[in-house]
Each structure stands twice: as C-alpha cells, then as structure tokens.
Amino acid sequence: MLDISLFREDPEAIDAALARRGVAPVGAKVAALDSRRRALLTDIQKAQAERNETSKGIGLAKREGRDAQDLMDAVSALKEKMAGLEADERAVAAELDDLLLGIPNVPLDDTPDGADEADNVQVRVHGEKPHFSFAPKEHFELGEALGLMDFEVAARLSGSRFVVLKGGLARLERALGQFMLDLQTTEHGYEEVATPYLVRSDALIGTGQLPKFSEDLYRAGDEHWLIPTAEVTLTNLGREHILTEEDLPIRVTALTPCFRSEAGAAGRDTRGMLRQHQFSKVELVSVTTPEDSRAELDRLVGCAEEVLKRLGIAYRVMRLCTGDMGFSAQATFDIEAWLPGQNTYREISSCSLCGDFQARRMRMRSRGKAEKKTRFPHTLNGSGLALGRTLIAVMETYQNEDGSITVPEALKPYMGGMDRITP
Template identity: 55%
Template structure:
C-alpha cells in the first residue's frame, strides 16, 4: 500500500507512476476521498468535545437542582449525531482503504519505460544454446514418450492444467527442490522455512494478492486461501512486528506447492507444464533495511541465476518495463530459460524489489539503532523482496528440452546426479 501522506503532498508522483504502467490517474480522487474522511473525523471530534462539555453542564445543573430536561434532550441529539458520524467516517475510511489497496506500487526511477513485454530490456545472456542434429521435441512429447508424464490421467483426477509425473521425473521434482534449497541455504545464507500452504485473508492481503486478484486465487469452503507462491507466507513472517536494525537482512527460502486459478491467457500454453493450476516452486524472500534493498535485489537475482548456471541451462536476464511489472513490484528482473522446441526464452524466475509497499500493508517495521543525535529513534517500514529460485515445473521443462537425446532419452545435469541417486540418464523402460 502506498503512503497516503505522499499522495496528499505530491499527488503528481502517483499519477506519473500510474501513467508509466499504462493506467489512468487517480491521485485527485484519492485526495478528495481523504479530505471527506478527515472532514468527517473533524466533525466527529467537535461533537465529542461538545458532548463532554454538555456532560459537565448536566452534572452541574443536577448538583444545583436545576431543570435538566433541555440538556438531556440535547445530549440525546448529540449522541445520535455521533453515532451517525461514526458510521459515516468508518464507511468513508473503508472506501478509502479499498481504493488504496487496489493501487499498484510506485515504479522505480530506473525501471525501463514501456507498457508490455516487447519493451523489456535484455541485460545479459549466459550459456550457449544447444545445437541438435535432429528436430528437438517439446517437453510434453518427450515426457509422454518416456511413459513418465501423463496429462490424461491428471485430467481424470483433477481437470485440465495438471500433470502426473512417474518414476525418474517424479524424483527429478524432488531432486531439483533439494538442489535449489542447498544452494540458497549453504551459499547465500537463506534460512529454510516450512510454512502453511493454506493462509487466511489478512495474510493474502499483506503481500497484495487480495483484494485486487481475488479471482486469480483458489479458496477453500472454510475460508482459507491456497498460496499462489510461498512469498505470501514467508513475507508475512514479519507482519505486525518490529525488528531491530541489526537483525536485518532476514532471508527466507521455502519449497512449496503453489496454486493459481488463473493459469495464463486463454489458448496459450494449453499443453504441457508451462502454465498449471498446481506447481512446485522454491521461493526466496528478503526483508531488508531501506538503504540495502537495491543491493539485495541484485544479490537475490544472482542466487536464482546460480541455480541455472549449476544446471548449465542457457538463460537471459531481462529488466521488466513499467507496464509489464507485477502489482507489488517497483523493479523486477526476470530470468528466462532457453526452450529449444519453441526456439525462444521463457520466464523461469521473477525477482522483485517491492520497497515498503508490502510492509505498509503488513505493518512490518524496524527500529534503527540509537545514536547520539537520535537516542530514541522511531520505527520505519522495512523493504521486502521476493524471487523464484526457481519454478520447479519450468526447470523440468528446460532440462527435458535442453538435455534431450536423439533416442528420446534425457541426460541428467551433472550437478543433479547425486540428488538423483546416481541416475545419469532417464530412458524408457
């Protein structure tokens, strides 16, 4: 959520950011709603002061034996007016909060201009794309031919956009998760966390999934929400807390199943494992001092890149333009892995700096260390960052396609062989 004080004093900043995202201006509407709410509060406070003064007059009149009929009638009128104003101010505040909660984060100054993916900027390419002496097959043809990937059975069990993996492909999911977690914990110092995958509405609100993206989520009949990413639970670990400055940064990682009702554009990636309702993902979350979030963003992106480099998968790093970024992000880097069957790079990780946007929604703060100039410092909002480190399903897709052989078998990346129990090749039995 954005700082309401900033919108009051510099409404042009909000509208300029919205314009960069391709959205209509809204600052003046927010300012007007805020003025109405604060006017109602002022009127309410004046009535409450008048009520207190009247209570004193009533007490004095009663003590001295004066007639209190008129005072009592006036008190009843003020009581009714206060109740009406309390209801009005609460309604105005809720409408204001609802409007604020639907406004995306301010775009960072160094985020590229543009409204869609065609204006994203390529920062670098790493690794050589493979060359084949045969026509490379898509991952779903490879997996089905191996007898280890089944979409028809998954459709019987659940419906479209699900998959069943067998044998070595099922183990590959588990091996990749362990491989990624080991890199992030042992090399980059992330703390591994096991979290709920069902969370309440407040938790989903804290990271920005609700209320704006309600229709994109799965909700149970008992009111729980199924997480679309472990970012939701990991970031909310610091909700309603005040960290000491020397505790920052906090770095968390988790491997969880993720669930998304909206699985992409209609008619796109309808086959295969690119867009599914359920998928595994290793997530990275950092909670930092505001002055360190830019550096942490680069560090997090490097951690995700390290996984791709360890697997020797060719990829590129993209700086997303303002119009292609997510709701909570102020700056985002995407990692895109090479898919031979499509002859293009496809997203496999998105690493975003959210600034204090989520922290304001969660009321997540830190207290700076005391100094001679400031012996009793107040609290400040932390900055939050999140990134995929990586999406497991898409990593399986990339391995199948980049490591495929002429006979349809799949070589296992060297770094994964120990996690696969020594299996070096996946072949049809």
C-alpha cells in the same frame, strides 16, 4: 499500499507515476476522500469535547439543585450527532481503503517504460545454447515417449493443466527442489521455512493478490485460499510485527506447491507443463532496510541465476517494463531459460523489489535499537526457481537422440546413482 501522504502532498505527481503503468488518474479522488475523512474526524473530536463539557454541566446543575433537562437533551443530541459522524467516517474510510488497495505500486525512476513484454529490456545473456545433431524435441514429447509424463491420466483425475510424473522424471523434479533448497540455505544464507499452504484473506491482501486478483486464486472453504506462491506466507511472517533493523536483512526460503487458476491464460501454452494449475516452486523472500533494498534485488537475482549456472542451462536476464510488472512491484528482473525444443527463451524466475508497498498493507514495521520511531521496511521476492519449468529446461537441454535424458552433474547426488533417465 501507497503512502497516503503522497496523495496529500502532490496527487498530480502520483498520477504521473501511475500513468507509466497505464493507470487512470486517481490522485484527486484519493485526496478528496482523505480530506473528507479527516474533516469528519475533526468534527467527531469537536462533538466529543462538547459532549464532555456539557456532561460536566449536568453534574454541576444537579449539585446546585437546578433543572438539568436541557443539558441532558443536549448530550443526547450530541451522542446522536456523533453516531452519525462516526458512521459517515467509517463509510468514507472503507471507500478510501478499497480505493488504495486497488492501486498498484509506483515504478522506480529507472524502470523502463513500456506497454507489455515486447518493451522489456535485455540485461545480459549467460551460457551457450546447446547444439544437437538431431532435431531437439519439446519436453512433453520426450516425457510421453519415456512413458514417465502422463497428461491423459492427469486430465481424468483433475482436468486440463495438470500432469502426472513417474519414475525418473518424478525423482528428477524432487532432486531439483532439494538441490535448490540446499544451494540457497547452505551457500546464500537463506533460512528454510515450512509454511501453510492455506491462508486467510488478510495474508493475500498483504502481498497484493487480493482484492484485485481473486479470479487468479483458488478458494478453499469460507475462510481460506490456496497459496499461489510461498511469497504470501514468507512475507507475512513479519505481519503486524516491529522488526529490529540490526537483524535485517531477513532472508527466508520455502519449497511449496503453488495453485493458480491461470484465468488470463486461456489458449496459451496448452500443451505440456509450462503453465499448470498446480506446480512446485522454491521461493526466495528478503526483508531489508530502504537503504539496502536495491542492492538486495541484485543479490536476489544472482541467487536465482546461480541455480541455472550450476545446472548448465543457458539463460538471459530481462528488466521488465512498467506495463509488464506485477501489481506490487517497483522493479522486476525476469530470468528466462533457453528451451531448445521450443527454440526460445521462457521465463523461469521473476525477482521483484516491492519497496514498502507490502509492508504497509500488512502493518510490518522496523526500528533501530537506538531509535524511537518506526518505519516501513522494504520487501523483495523471487523464484529460486519454479521446479516444473526448470525440469522442462533440463529435459530439453540434456536430451539425447534416443530420447533419454542425461542427468546434470549438479543433480547426480540427489538421484540415487542414476545418471540417465530412460524408458
């Protein structure tokens, strides 16, 4: 959520910043609602003071033996007036909150302008694309030929966009998760956390998935939703807390299943497991001071990149433009792995700086030990990495002409002695 003071001070500047994201002007409406709410609060305070003063007059009149009926009628009228003012204030506050919750974050000044992914900017490329003496296959061709990747059985169980992995591929996916967690916790300083997979609406409002993107989520009963990413639970660990700034940055990670309806992906990536309703992901979340957050973003990207470096997978890093960033982000870097079977790069991690946007929504604050005032910390999140897409990259990068998959050196300790996946 954006700071309401920004709309009070310069609504036109906020409109100009949001216009870079293609958002229609909202500054004047926010400022007007805020002004109306503050005027109602002032009227409520005045009515309260008048009622208190009149109530004192009732007591004095009774002590002096005078008729206090007029004063009592005045108090009743003031109570009724206050009730009406308070109802109006609640209605305006609710309208203001709904409006603010639907406004995306403003981009950093150095975030490139653009309409969509075509306007993203390549930052760097790492590793050499593998060369084959045969035509490389896509992951689903390899997996089905091995008899270890079954989309038909998954469709009978759950419908489209699900997969059943067996044997060596199931173990390879598990190995990827353990390898990623070990790397991030033992070398990069992240604390592993096991979090719930079901959350209440407030948690999703806090990270920005609700109320605007409910169609992308799965509801689970009347009170809960399935998490679309562990960003939701990990970031909300600081919800309604005052953090000690000397303890920042906080860096946490979790390996969880993720559930997404893919509402906007109709007809896209229908073959294979690139875009699934259920997938696993190692998530990285940082909470830091505003002064350190930009450097923390670069560090976060580096932690995610290191996974691909250790696996020997070629990739590139892209700076997302304003039109392609997520709702809560101020700046985002995507890491795209090279997929030989598709002969293209595909996104495998998205790392974002959210500023104080999420902290405001979840009422998370921070304070130095010598300070009296609190402020909002900055939050960051990124995939470190998505297991399914990393599995795809490993399969296509390490495929052999006979259809087998060579196990990367980094994963061999997790594979129980298996160095090649065969039928």
